[in-house]
Amino acid sequence: MSLRSLIRVSISRFLSVNRIVIALHPVWAALCLLLLSGGTALGQEAPPAAPTLDTGDTAWMLVSTALVMLMTPGLALFYGGMVRKKNVLSSIMHSFAALSIIGIHWIVIGYSLSFGTGNSLIGDLNHFFLAGITPDSLSGTIPTYVFMWFQGMFAIITPALISGTIAERVKFSTYVVFLLIWATLVYDPIAHWVWGGGWIQEMGALDFAGGTVVHLSSGASALALAHLIGKRVGYPGEMFVPHNLTMTVLGAALLWFGWFGFNAGSALGANGIACLAFTTTMIASAAAGFSWMMMEWVFHNKPSALGVASGCVAGLVVITPAAGFVMPGSALILGTSAGIVCYYGVRVKGLLGFDDSLDVVGIHGIGGAWGAIGTGIFASVGSAGLISGNAKQVWLQFVSVALVALYAYVLTYAIGFCLDRVMGFRVEKDVEIAGLDRELHGEVGYTL
Amino acid sequence: MSLRSLIRVSISRFLSVNRIVIALHPVWAALCLLLLSGGTALGQEAPPAAPTLDTGDTAWMLVSTALVMLMTPGLALFYGGMVRKKNVLSSIMHSFAALSIIGIHWIVIGYSLSFGTGNSLIGDLNHFFLAGITPDSLSGTIPTYVFMWFQGMFAIITPALISGTIAERVKFSTYVVFLLIWATLVYDPIAHWVWGGGWIQEMGALDFAGGTVVHLSSGASALALAHLIGKRVGYPGEMFVPHNLTMTVLGAALLWFGWFGFNAGSALGANGIACLAFTTTMIASAAAGFSWMMMEWVFHNKPSALGVASGCVAGLVVITPAAGFVMPGSALILGTSAGIVCYYGVRVKGLLGFDDSLDVVGIHGIGGAWGAIGTGIFASVGSAGLISGNAKQVWLQFVSVALVALYAYVLTYAIGFCLDRVMGFRVEKDVEIAGLDRELHGEVGYTL
């Protein structure tokens, strides 16, 4: 089956599915997607099956998986420090709910929908409840169990990222339901497209560690929810000031630390590419922290800790899809640009007038998109981008960015819209004023 | 030197040493048990000596050991956030004192008493001061040094867990002495019974990563001290509210992160069982966080961050003895039950009317016991529990739970009783009211 025809097929299917999805209630849509997965398998299991277990690779993947798990609590602190004191625990809850709920969803259907053979649009349910996986199953040189959880940690942090946009006003019960539907209808399909043998992978678009799957998808979904849920009471007039930046900085540090597992772990082994990804990750984060700091210094004469922390995260976002595909010099360019692009990115909400509480759109959406395009430009290791004379790669990246963003935005808006009708997506005004910690969770962050 | 004669030597040495221990007095019960140890040794060194060093296994065990070390500071924060502001540093000190003091105790006698050949009740002093261990010594495929410290980190965190029960009123000097005696008379023997070739191991009871050795023993000991030390001034009338839940949540996150080393590291290598243990650990923690949250939601209509964090820890406690023996489905059941069992567990103190400041009994005691029994029910990998048709395993688990709990309770009560007589276990009332940080440690947690 030729690549061209294949793309035609996939895209047409993709669109048709999409139409259905938009038309129907999420749960139906889920069904449709699942039914479609009956089709003949066009994709294949992500990592090529290899004969024997390598203890070094396994050790590294066990650690990487633990590191990526740590990123979600890191995110909880990164976000928790930026909200107002009265909402700190509710923001932390958003991440811990993702850990608990997607942690279960993943082993039940998530992994199978994402990495089951299925077709080019969605996996299958052959691994429902991890069916068919034993301690002896291998994915490449590592046990499938650790590959499964390494991927699972990505599925967990992605919706948690979205929570930053709706922080300080989202209704917790609705958020919990949203997590489950979003993971099923948005994350799992996209993960399948890019890594599970789906159409994007077949098309040849590159995403080393999740620039489109994780960051772009969460950023685009965040924009949809920002549009849907509306502004916080008093925004932007009143003071919306981070209540504890030391917590935010600690969160950024844990994110950075965990990101080494996120990116270098995506090599799925302790090899030269893992070390390259580690190198580019460190360079991009440092460079972006520096460039964001310089932007603040030049334009406001005040380099801030929040700025450096935001820059480092932006750099990590942008290098994610490129980590194992680019050389250090390119990483330096991508990182430096990340700090500048996202510095302006977080200002977009002001212009377009939506309330993205913690700048998920500005950093993960815009940063994720730029990173994916940048990968098409700078790819040169085990792949070829513009600088290696392969201009077409930029186009492939662009297609994947456009369609993933579109899909994530539309579906998330649809899901959010239905949930808003059914359960209400937002708390009462007086609850919002009194604070979510006290009203929804019956506790307060500090008694100092 | 023949095994028998070697054992005779070790035992005689051991007893002579022990006479000293007993001369210092506390525990007759200990003596009785030790006298019984005359019989020939059936046990042997925990990990079977294997020919060569595997760098992958070694890498994983180095990391696991560091991860388990991080759990103790994680516990310091988990506990520190739950006490009142005036006692935060004293609670943190309890964990750091364990790191410092048991850290030394372990290399001097702890490791040898726990993992020395000895007999079925206690090890020997052949490894006094790590005698006989060199950088070339191997335990299985890893250097003995890393095996020694991996086990040492367990010995450190176990007494630190107990400190949660006596927080906000225990006298620091007495606590320090307690650490040393408890480690020698309670932890080291139990560790030997279960992992060092002792009677529980011989009996065939299962404990993959320390459900009985770490959690049940600390929980039962905590109950003894709760009975001995009495309630905090003003308990339960006044407000005993966590002063900084963000710190507690961070602590829970570090515990969770470190627990991957605790459980998956207990495979002593980067192999399929390590990955299985990692998988079950993640599932149980997520499931328990979720079930505890749902219990709060159903019964109080307020799912709380403290609840989710407590649930996650409860799930980790319950899966600990089972981690490498059960399949994911069983882990889901164990985890879900953990959140429910411990949700009620922390309410027991109210009914029985003792003051277990930070719920060590409710979570580690009850959770540890349930986990050990549950292992007997669900064991199916490299072992056989009830669901694999081996009902006897449940009985073996029950016996080990009962005797470990009894031994820990009785000895701890005896040790505590003596220390209370000799040094006093509790601070003066006005010291308790003014706060331990200021009064005992001459510092305050915050100057905000």
Place this chain on the structure above:
Amino acid sequence: MSLRSLIRVSISRFLSVNRIVIALHPVWAALCLLLLSGGTALGQEAPPAAPTLDTGDTAWMLVSTALVMLMTPGLALFYGGMVRKKNVLSSIMHSFAALSIIGIHWIVIGYSLSFGTGNSLIGDLNHFFLAGITPDSLSGTIPTYVFMWFQGMFAIITPALISGTIAERVKFSTYVVFLLIWATLVYDPIAHWVWGGGWIQEMGALDFAGGTVVHLSSGASALALAHLIGKRVGYPGEMFVPHNLTMTVLGAALLWFGWFGFNAGSALGANGIACLAFTTTMIASAAAGFSWMMMEWVFHNKPSALGVASGCVAGLVVITPAAGFVMPGSALILGTSAGIVCYYGVRVKGLLGFDDSLDVVGIHGIGGAWGAIGTGIFASVGSAGLISGNAKQVWLQFVSVALVALYAYVLTYAIGFCLDRVMGFRVEKDVEIAGLDRELHGEVGYTL
């Protein structure tokens, strides 16, 4: 070329250079050093090139590198908690600026100047911008990329350590420039001397993981800046009390955790020596935490959390140069002495009347010097110190300590002096009173 003559050469060159350095403006000095690097190579690449990649070693080094990276944010918290609330973010910024700026400096010239062949005084620029390194390049059994970043993390944390001395009053812009010059003129040469094939390495002085390169150099430089910048407004009369010791304790915990990568990672593989280094590191930290605590207990009757945390860090500092060279018993002696030596070390500033805000001189300077000497005394594994009958080693250690301290002090003073003239090293008095967070960074740490 014989060792003796070689040492003569190196030392004479060293002194000549030094004279120039002292005489001239830093930039010139830089030039001189670089020009000298034209000479024939006497040194050689740090780790002997080995044929194949070992996944286990690579896994461990990837983790170790991530662990050492985490130490710098850990330091940010360790320091941040000790300053006054109004300066917490500025202190955190000092560490994050090092991560961002030295993170770039290292890949541009730092790595090449430190580990390029060059001569016995400085590397070369052959690896300018990591030239000549590919994902396939190996250093020993690990990819050069991970070796490069492992070393890079050391280059990042060293100047960050210095920032503790000038905290609460240093001008951020000047600090940023200082970072770049100091890394080029002080850190990179010293790293080359000790690990890059420079004169200290040739002379045969031992430094397993950076006692002289990291701790002594930062401590001596800190002293120079303390002399140069002067005391904080109101020091010592007013209250200079840590504003958040829980943050400091968390920082200490992250430092301790990361230090396992720092020391055990310095074995550059997952082998017996790495496990030995892990063991000695844990022992020294525990012992020093205990001994510092006992000193406080005996002399003030108040063992403090800050004391234990300081002691643990002191123990880690002292064991650093010895970690892989000494046996556990020696580590216990070194650790215990560390707590006592540094307990007095932090009191030196009071006697000599300088203001070392966070005791960098007392802990890293004095501790680093003692550790280097102690290594000469206790070295016995893969090397021979006094206790192995090689008294000369103590002399070699002494020479390296004396010359590194002298070099670091003099150059740092010169750099600081010039910067003070050109940009001013210290903020205005009213800025210092209002707090650096608000005035320099336009933000505040907490809004509680």
Place this chain on the structure above:
Amino acid sequence: MIKIEAIVKPFRLTEVQEALSILGIQGMTVTEVKGFGRQKGHIELYRGAEYQVNFVPKVLLTVVTTEDRAEQVVDAIQKAAHTGKIGDGKIFISHIDEVMRIRTRETGSEAI
């Protein structure tokens, strides 16, 4: 001189300040306080232990002004702080003998 102390709901503070600055009153001192009264507090739950927190966070505004302006100040505060729900707070008015501006030693109406 008259001292006006108003205990109001924290989220009305900005409104009150704007109302006062319209009257040309810039100077005031604000203190965070805990209020006990008809307005009930909230409930917190920690591992099943239920605590009734019976205070409500309030802010205390202190404005010192001249006799003649006192009434309009009180009026402005009352209107701006008013929500009509229980817990809107109180205003206490009292005489003080003297005011001094530390910077200039000015006293009386010059001082404020």
Place this chain on the structure above:
Amino acid sequence: MIKIEAIVKPFRLTEVQEALSILGIQGMTVTEVKGFGRQKGHIELYRGAEYQVNFVPKVLLTVVTTEDRAEQVVDAIQKAAHTGKIGDGKIFISHIDEVMRIRTRETGSEAI
């Protein structure tokens, strides 16, 4: 109307409130303050640097009530806050001109 300001030891607050509610007084305002007086503070030690902290945390209770009830209120507070040890605190009694309830504009005794 009478304003009663009592500076008491924090851990006596609950007792005082109970004593007042027995008198049927629910409304009061509480402020956390630092007290300096005969009662000495404590010493803190950080890496050998010794600091004498010479304030003691106290709480300031403000109760506004009518002339006729003032005496029993003072009495109740004094009894409830009393421990007999140095640092029990002070009670300040003063007249205020007017009280207004923001919610209703009621004044005088209706307002409290």
Place this chain on the structure above:
Amino acid sequence: MIKIEAIVKPFRLTEVQEALSILGIQGMTVTEVKGFGRQKGHIELYRGAEYQVNFVPKVLLTVVTTEDRAEQVVDAIQKAAHTGKIGDGKIFISHIDEVMRIRTRETGSEAI
């Protein structure tokens, strides 16, 4: 009895206390407050959002003393708190009816 309330810059507190103890006055109560007035606040920037923080941290010193000593107390505070820059603060002087020491029930000048 006279109640003297002084709003001063936090970093002058120690000086003021020393000045008062020279007068033999040990007892006082200190409250952290937010001051609004001529002295402008500062600007904070978070991801490009600029916030004008228009209060300034101040401390409120409350000293109750006898008529005869009031003047020198005010004088001492004014001198010690004075920097000459905008924001030095205010001193409010008012009469109170009675003071009671909780520990001893002493009243009047014995109570302070």
